[in-house]
Amino acid sequence: xxxxxxxxxxxxxxxxxxxxxxxxxxxxxxxxxxxxxxxxxxxxxxxxxxxxxxxxxxxxxxxxxxxxxxxxxxxxxxxxxxxxxxxxxxxxxxxxxxxxxxxxxxxxxxxxxxxxxxxxxxxxxxxxxxxxxxxxxxxxxxxxxxxxxxxxxxxxxxxxxxxxxxxxxxxxxxxxxxxxxxxxxxxxxxxxxxxxxxxxxxxxxxxxxxxxxxxxxxx
Numbered sequence: 001x002x003x004x005x006x007x008x009x010x011x012x013x014x015x016x017x018x019x020x021x022x023x024x025x026x027x028x029x030x031x032x033x034x035x036x037x038x039x040x041x042x043x044x045x046x047x048x049x050x051x052x053x054x055x056x057x058x059x060x061x062x063x064x065x066x067x068x069x070x071x072x073x074x075x076x077x078x079x080x081x082x083x084x085x086x087x088x089x090x091x092x093x094x095x096x097x098x099x100x101x102x103x104x105x106x107x108x109x110x111x112x113x114x115x116x117x118x119x120x121x122x123x124x125x126x127x128x129x130x131x132x133x134x135x136x137x138x139x140x141x142x143x144x145x146x147x148x149x150x151x152x153x154x155x156x157x158x159x160x161x162x163x164x165x166x167x168x169x170x171x172x173x174x175x176x177x178x179x180x181x182x183x184x185x186x187x188x189x190x191x192x193x194x195x196x197x198x199x200x201x202x203x204x205x206x207x208x209x210x211x212x213x214x215x216x217x218x219x
Contacts, residue, residue, distance in 0.1 A: 003098070003102055004055075004095055004098045004099060004102070005091070005094055005095055005098060006055040006056060006058055006091070006092075006095045007033065007055065007056040008033050008053050008054060008055040008056065009033040009034055009037045009040075009053075009054045010051055010052065010053045010054070011037065011040045011041060011044055011051070011052040011053075011054070012050075012051050013043075013044050013045075013047035013048055013049070013050040013051065013052065014047070014048040014049045014050065015049075016051065018049050019049060019050065019051050019103050019105070020049040020050070020105075020109060021047075021049060021050040021051075021105075021109050021110070021111070021134070021217055022050065022051050022052075022053060022099055022103060022105055022109060022110045022111070023040070023043075023050060023051075023052045023053070023110075023111040023113055023213065024052075024053050024054075024055070024096065024099070024110065024111065024112055024113065025037070025039060025040055025052060025053070025054045025113050025114065025118070026055070026070065026092075026112070026113070026114030026115070026117075026118030026119070026121055026122055027054070027056075027057065027068070027114070027115060027117075027118050028114075028115045028116035028117050028118055028140075029061065029067075029069055029070075029073055029116060029117040030061040030063065030064035030067035030068070030069065031057075031067055031068065031115075031118075032056045032057070032067055032068045033054035033055050033056045034054070035067075036054050036114075036115060036118070037052075037054040039115075039201060039206060040052040040054055042206055042210075043206070043210050043213070046210055046214065047210075047213070047214070047217070050217070051103065053099060055092075055095060056068045057069045057070045058070070058088065058091050058092075059071070059072070059088075062074040069117065070085070070088045070092070070117050070118065070120075070121040071084035071085040071087070071088045071117070071121070072084045073117070078145065081144065082144055082145045082148055085120070085121060085124050085144050085145075086124075086148075088121060088125075089121075089124060089125040089128065092121065092125055093125060093128070093129070096110070096112075106131065107129060107131040107132060107133045107134070107155075107157075108131070108132065108133070108134055109134060110133050110134055111133065111134050111135050111136070111137060111213060112125075112126050112133055112135075112136045112137070112157075113136070113137040113138070113139075113209070114137075114138060114139070114141065115139045115140060115141070115201055116139070116140045116141055116169070116170060116199065117141070118141070119138030119139055119140065119141020119142075119161070120138075120141045120142060120143070120144050121144075122136050122138060122141075123136060123138060123141065123143055123144075123149070123159075123178070124143075124144050124145075124148075124149065126155075126157050127149065127152055127153045127154055127155055127157065128152050128154060129154060129155055130154050130155065131155060132155035132156050132157040132158075133155075133157040134157075134158075134216055135157065135158045135159070135160060135212065135213070135216055136157050136158070136159045136160070137159075137160045137161075137162075137209050137212065137213070138159070138160070138161045138162070139161075139162050139163070139201050139205055139209070140162075140163055140164060140167055140169070140170050140199050140200070140201070141161070141163075141170060141174070142170055142174035142175075142177070142178060143174070143177070143178050143181060146181055149181075150181075150185065153185055153187075156186070156187055156188065157187070158187075158188040158189070158190075158216070159182060159187060159188065159189040159190070160189075160190045160191070160192075160208075160209065160212045161175050161178055161179070161189065161190075161191045161192075162175075162191070162192045162194060162201075162205045162208060162209065163175040163191075163192075163193055163194065164193075164194045164196075164197030164198050164199065164200065164202065164205075165193050165194065165195055165196070165197060166196060166197055166198045167197070167198055167199045168198065168199065169198075169199035170199065172193060175191055175193065176191075178191075179191050190212070192205075192208055
């Protein structure tokens with residue numbers, strides 16, 4: 001049964017009536033919830049009392065009609081991209097609040113995780129909330145607009161960013177740029193560059209992210 005405002009796939013780790021944590025996984029540009037759910041299924045047997053929710057982007061992808069997007073990237077204009085990302089923030093924030101209300105969770109029980117554009121939107125919207133999330137985990141992403149984000153930081157959610165050193169879609173230098181930004185804003189951030197990895201979530205990246213989640217999990 002559809003409970004929330006975005007289409008989604010959910011993977012329950014343990015029993016649904018004892019959910020204490022939620023991981024929301026945001027797919028990349030042109031992907032969908034089913035696409036990113038492969039990562040969720042690889043984590044499932046290692047977690048308990050947790051639900052992993054993989055929503056579809058609210059827009060059809062402008063360059064891949066069979067996929068979805070969180071904001072349009074077909075126009076090479078930073079102001080336009082930021083405008084579309086800000087528009088997406090409201091829809092995703094509503095979705096997060098629906099999850100919190102349904103499962104009776106607080107931000108401290110919720111992880112925001114995403115690949116590429118999913119990482120970008122996670123970083124863009126997480127800090128507009130008054131209360132910190134448990135963690136933000138980002139694969140192969142970047143900060144959309146540092147000037148915008150610096151004015152919107154309201155919490156100190158911890159961050160773990162992972163990037164492949166051979167990424168030819170989102171340059172790995174963006175990880176170092178984000179690390180510097182968040183350190184200057186006194187946000188706890190961990191980073192990892194994966195050797196010989198392109199624009200994808202490698203087995204090593206998945207394992208490191210799962211380890212980070214388990215270390216910070218509410219029992």
